[in-house]
Amino acid sequence: MNEFELIRRLTRSLPANAAVVTGAGDDCAVLDLGVPDQLILFKTDAVVEGFHFTRETPPEKIGRKALARCLSDIAAMAGTPTAALVTLGLPETFDPDFVARIYAGLNALAEQHQVAVVGGETTTNPGGILISIALLGLVGRGKQILRGGARAGDAIFVTGELGGSLAGKHLDFAPRLAEARWLAEHFHLHAMLDVSDGLAGDLRHILEAGQVGAEILQSALPVSRAAKLRANPPGSPGSSHKSAALAALTDGEDFELLFTVASRDAVKLLDAWRKKFPELKLSCIGKIVAGEGILLRNRTGTHRFAASGYEHFRGRGQ
C-alpha cells in the first residue's frame, strides 16, 4: 500500500461538522467559521531530513522551504496566508544555532508575506530533523479555487518552468500567492492546484476530481534550464537519466500553479498575464478532453502517458 492508497483509505470517512466547506483532498481545507465574506483556509505540511533536505542544506533554506511549501498550498486556493505554527522535531543532540538559523529563514519568508508566526513547539525526534508547519489563511467566500472544476474544452495553463527542481529551485521557489489571487480575481478559473508531485501526477488529481482527461502538447511544456542540463548528455555523471521533457512531466517540487479556464478566455488571459507579470512565464500546455488520463502529443504521435509515468515513457524511447 503506497502513500496515496493509505490516504484514500484513511480519509474515506472522517469526522465532519457544520464548519467544513471542503475537507480532506484539496490543497487546503476550507472552513466557514462565521467571518463575514471570508472563509478560512487550513493546511499542514512537513519536511523531513533525508527526503526534503539534507544535513548539508543551509538551515535558513530548510526553514524557508518548510513555510514556502505551505504558502504554495494557500496560493493554490487563491488565498492569503495569515498565521503559522511551527513544530520542530529535533534529534536528542542538536546545535541551537542551527535551529536559530532554521527560524531565521522561516521568519524572513513569513515577514515577506505578512504571515504571523504565533508559536508551535520543539520536540525530540530521534530519526532526524522534521519541521511541520500549520498555516491559516483567508479567501473571499466562494472565491476559493478547488481541484474539481475542469471541463472538457478547457485550456490548461502552468506558471514558470518545470523539472530539475532538485538542482536548487526546491529551496528557493517563490510561492505564487499574488499571481493566484490576481488570476482568481480577473478570470473564471475552473480548477487549480500547485505542482508539488510533478506535473503529470498533479494534473491527474485535477482530472480525477473533474472526471475528465487531458491532452498535453509536449513541445508546449516549459522545460526548465535545470532539467535540460541534467538530462544532457544522458547517462553522464549528474544526469537525471530522464529526458528533459520527462523531467518536466514527472519531477517533483516545482511549486508552480496549474489551472484550467474555458478556452475562450485563454488568449485574453495570456495577454493580460504578460502585462501584469512580464517576468514570469505562463504556458498553455494543452486542453481538457472527455475521457480520463493523460494523452501526450509529440512528433511521433499521440501516446497515453501512464500513471507511473517514468518506465512507460522511457519504454517508448522518449
Added chain:
Amino acid sequence: MNEFELIRRLTRSLPANAAVVTGAGDDCAVLDLGVPDQLILFKTDAVVEGFHFTRETPPEKIGRKALARCLSDIAAMAGTPTAALVTLGLPETFDPDFVARIYAGLNALAEQHQVAVVGGETTTNPGGILISIALLGLVGRGKQILRGGARAGDAIFVTGELGGSLAGKHLDFAPRLAEARWLAEHFHLHAMLDVSDGLAGDLRHILEAGQVGAEILQSALPVSRAAKLRANPPGSPGSSHKSAALAALTDGEDFELLFTVASRDAVKLLDAWRKKFPELKLSCIGKIVAGEGILLRNRTGTHRFAASGYEHFRGRGQ
C-alpha cells in the same frame, strides 16, 4: 540549552500582524480573523514514539492521546475545538492496519467533541512514529483565559487528581472542555492552563506570567491513587522513587485544569462545582502571594520548592 531556553530564544521576536491577539507562549495562539463575537484559537501538539507512547501502546490510544493533548490546550483557554489536521510521520515500513487503528482512536474522540478532521498528511519519518495535530477552536471574544492574570490573594484550584499518569491516565484522560467553559462562563477566572509538565512546572508558568508567587498546602494536593501505589513501598520494583506528594507536584501529563480566582469567589465556586460536576474532584491547593516561586507548606514547615523540583525536594527528605 534545554527546550525551554531554546523556545525562549526562538520566540523572542517572531513575525506578527494585525490578526494576532496572543502569540507564542500561552496554551493556544489567539487570532482575530473577523468573526463577530469570536476569536480563533490555534494550536499544534506532537506525540513521538518512545517519549509519549511505545510500540506496545494500543494504536487507538496513540491516536486518541495525540488529539486529546491538543483538546486540553483548547480547554485551557475556555474554548471550543472545531477542526483538526493530522500529520502522521511513519517509518519506511509500517502496517497499514496499525495506522488505520491510530485514526480510529483519534476519530472517535473527534466525534465525541464534534471536531471535524479535515485532512493532513502522511510522511516518512525514519526514526519512528510521530503524530502532530493542528487544531482550530473558537472562544467568545474577550472570554479566553490566559496564563498571565494571577494576583496576590487569589485561590489556586486544580481539577481531578495528580501524579502517576504514566500508569494509564496519560492515554485515557478526558480533556476538561465542558468544565473549562462552565468555569469561564460562571466565574471570573484570573489565569488558567492545563497541567501537562507537572503541577509545579506549570504553576511556575502562571507565576512568571503574572509576576507573583504561590504558597501550596501539601495536604491539599489531590494525589492520585496511581501516584500513591507507585510510591509505596519506596524503592520496591515498579516504584516511582518519588513520594506520592512529589509525584503529584512533578509528574507530567495530568491534563487537569489549573486556575486562579479571587479568594472571595473560592467557596461559591467550590459549592457550584460540586453541584455541576459531582464526580470530578476540584481542590483548592493554595494561594497566590507576592514574590516569586513556589512555597510548599507541610507538617515540617514552609519550604521553597526549587525550579528543578525533584532533587531538591528529595534532599529535604520528603
